[in-house]
Amino acid sequence: MHPSDANVNTDSLDEISISFAALRNSVIDEWAEAVSEAIPAAAELRKPILTNTLPVFYDDIAEALTADYPREIATAGSNLGFAHGRERASSSHFTVADIVHELQIFRKIIFNVTRRENLQLRFSHREIINESIDDAIRQSLTAFSKAHHELEQAVYAGLSHDLRNPLNIANFAARLIEMKSQDAEIVNLAKKIGVKIGEADAMIQSILDNAMRANNKKSPTDIDQFDIKAVAEDACSDMEMAGRTCQVVGASVTGYWSRGSLKRALENLLSNARKFSEPKTIVTVRVSSIDGRMLLAVHNVGKPIPEEDIPRLFKAFERGLESTDVTGWGLGLPFVQHVAESHYGTVVVDSAPGRGTTFTISIPLDCRHCSTQNTAK
Numbered sequence: 001m002h003p004s005d006a007n008v009n010t011d012s013l014d015e016i017s018i019s020f021a022a023l024r025n026s027v028i029d030e031w032a033e034a035v036s037e038a039i040p041a042a043a044e045l046r047k048p049i050l051t052n053t054l055p056v057f058y059d060d061i062a063e064a065l066t067a068d069y070p071r072e073i074a075t076a077g078s079n080l081g082f083a084h085g086r087e088r089a090s091s092s093h094f095t096v097a098d099i100v101h102e103l104q105i106f107r108k109i110i111f112n113v114t115r116r117e118n119l120q121l122r123f124s125h126r127e128i129i130n131e132s133i134d135d136a137i138r139q140s141l142t143a144f145s146k147a148h149h150e151l152e153q154a155v156y157a158g159l160s161h162d163l164r165n166p167l168n169i170a171n172f173a174a175r176l177i178e179m180k181s182q183d184a185e186i187v188n189l190a191k192k193i194g195v196k197i198g199e200a201d202a203m204i205q206s207i208l209d210n211a212m213r214a215n216n217k218k219s220p221t222d223i224d225q226f227d228i229k230a231v232a233e234d235a236c237s238d239m240e241m242a243g244r245t246c247q248v249v250g251a252s253v254t255g256y257w258s259r260g261s262l263k264r265a266l267e268n269l270l271s272n273a274r275k276f277s278e279p280k281t282i283v284t285v286r287v288s289s290i291d292g293r294m295l296l297a298v299h300n301v302g303k304p305i306p307e308e309d310i311p312r313l314f315k316a317f318e319r320g321l322e323s324t325d326v327t328g329w330g331l332g333l334p335f336v337q338h339v340a341e342s343h344y345g346t347v348v349v350d351s352a353p354g355r356g357t358t359f360t361i362s363i364p365l366d367c368r369h370c371s372t373q374n375t376a377k
Contacts, residue, residue, distance in 0.1 A: 014066045016125065021062035023113050028055055031109040035102050041093040042102065049091055053084045054106065057136060061110075064128050074132035081139025088140070089147035099140050107133045171197045199271075223368050227254045228262065228294060229287045235266045236285060244274045250287035253294050255365040257343060262361075265339040266296065268332035269359050273300035276357065289365060293345070297360040305351040313349060336361070343367045 013021075032050055036043040042050055060074035075081050088094040094102075110129060114121055121129075171194060178190035229252045236246035266285070273283040277300035286297040305313070314337045333347075336359070340347040345363030 012066065012069060013063065016119070016121070017062045017066045017069070019119050020065055020114065021059060023117060023119065024055060024058045024062075026117075027058060027106075027109050027113050030113060031106050034109060035105050038105060039094075039098050039101055041095070041098055045092055049087075052087050053080045056080060057084070057132075058110075061129055061132050064132060065125050067124075073128055073135060075135040075139060079139075081136040082143040084136070085140035085143030085145075086147045089144045094144075096141055096144060099144055100137055103133055103137050103140070167197055167201055171201075222258050222260060223256050224259060225254060225256050226259055227252045228257070228296060229253060231259060231263050232266060232285045232287055232296065235263060235270055236283075238267070239270050239274060239283065244277075244283060245281075246270065246283045246285065248285045248287065251289075253287050253289045253365070255294050256368045257294075257363065258339075258367075261339045261342070262296075265336045265361065266298070268336050269298040269361075272332060272359070273298050273357070276300060277302040292365050293362050294365055295360055295362050297358050299356055299358040301356040304353050304355075305349065305357060310349060310351070314347075 028051055031054070032047055036050070057074055057080050060071065060078060060080065063069050064071045064074050064076070071077070085099065088099055107129070111121075111126075174190045174193040174197065178187050178194070181187050181190065229248060229250065232248045236248050239246040270283060270285070277283055281301040284299045286295070286299065288295045288297075313333050337347050340361050340363060343363040344367065345361065348360045348362065349357070350360070351357040
């Protein structure tokens with residue numbers, strides 16, 4: 001007998017609830033077989049882990065079927081759905097779709113078994129079962145997503161802390177060598193080391209930026225007025241120091257934005273342009289405005305992005321152009337998209353043979369309203 005039987009006071013239940021509860025083992029067994037066939041991640045789990053909270057959940061449904069029992073639906077006054085979602089996140093390879101699917105199968109098996117056993121469920125009983133399972137799905141998905149989010153945040157924090165400490169020491173050592181050495185060749189080598197350390201630090205910043213994006217911190221809080229062309233010229237100057245020709249064209253455009261986040265977004269786009277452009281070609285940043293919006297476009301000449309890769313460009317940890325030898329975290333473009341959207345704008349990519357590749361950030365000229373509108377939500 002399952003320990004969840006202790007939750008069911010049979011003296012308080014009517015005949016339909018007792019009969020329904022008696023079918024629990026049949027329902028769980030048939031569900032376990034069906035879900036293992038339908039969901040590959042389920043087939044990897046041993047039965048005690050697979051069944052998880054479902055036997056207790058089934059008993060709670062049985063209680064709810066009694067009209068005057070103090071439980072309107074199975075999830076009322078219980079965190080079983082949340083517990084189920086968190087366990088799926090921590091002990092399986094389930095996806096969001098898998099959780100929905102497994103509980104849909106649970107519903108189907110319940111109705112198949114009760115029909116086969118001639119248990120006459122009234123319309124009100126079916127409503128209770130359906131509402132209980134629908135609410136369990138909502139709870140499970142909420143907990144599943146939250147658990148994964150917490151895990152991602154822990155990974156981001158750990159990676160950022162563990163990687164940045166040795167980089168800071170290495171950067172200090174490189175600067176010290178550059179200051180103290182009288183050998184021009186060694187000084188030049190120290191400068192190159194510093195540039196590479198800066199690139200690594202930028203990758204770590206992308207991890208932190210992506211963590212911010214995952215936290216739904218959409219509103220930039222450091223809005224001020226500045227000329228975006230001056231920011232572009234600074235970013236291009238940094239790229240020139242790394243040994244790649246970069247030019248800024250277009251007119252000055254002054255607006256109200258987050259200087260820090262836009263500069264990091266531009267640096268990410270320039271980094272991509274540098275990696276994927278052909279040798280000895282020029283990376284161009286064009287600044288313009290139209291209809292109350294600022295356009296910041298980064299163009300490079302090189303192998304175009306395959307059309308099938310474009311939808312994946314803005315997904316974290318995914319990369320296009322898999323045939324190249326370029327390495328990275330795959331976090332830069334998701335952050336660029338986050339920055340554009342946090343300014344109530346967009347980022348658009350255009351890539352084809354003969355045209356090269358252009359990423360364009362398009363945002364309103366005045367984003368002072370962005371943080372106040374998001375704060376009010």
